[in-house]
Amino acid sequence: xxxxxxxxxxxxxxRIMGQATLVAPASMYGAFSKSNLRKKEVYLQGVNWxxxxxxxxxxxxxxTTNAYGNYVSKLEKENKExxxxxKAAPKNTAYxxxxxx
Numbered sequence: 001x002x003x004x005x006x007x008x009x010x011x012x013x014x015r016i017m018g019q020a021t022l023v024a025p026a027s028m029y030g031a032f033s034k035s036n037l038r039k040k041e042v043y044l045q046g047v048n049w050x051x052x053x054x055x056x057x058x059x060x061x062x063x064t065t066n067a068y069g070n071y072v073s074k075l076e077k078e079n080k081e082x083x084x085x086x087k088a089a090p091k092n093t094a095y096x097x098x099x100x101x
Contacts, residue, residue: 006056008063018052021045 004014024032024042036042056063 004054006054006058006061006063007065009056009058009061011056011058011061013057015055015057016052017055019048021048 003012005012006014021044022037022042023045024036024039028036028042052066054065056065
């Protein structure tokens with residue numbers, strides 16, 4: 001296991017925070033607690049690594065770094081860039097006729 005250092009202060013005291021996918025009975029909807037998460041019918045199916053952040057636990061720093069970047073932000077940026085390219089394309093193309101105003 002590799003030790004991650006804070007890129008801002010160099011501290012090795014780091015935590016990760018991200019999104020996980022759980023599988024549980026539908027009867028537990030809206031009733032998650034620490035004790036319910038320990039039940040055998042609740043299990044971890046996977047993690048969304050794209051959403052993980054590294055958080056420096058040094059109280060003087062508290063820097064947060066994205067591990068792989070937020071995939072939603074990347075998609076929004078790419079979508080915006082593609083729309084700008086389409087708007088810059090010649091006006092009488094099939095692509096621009098379908099573009100919303």
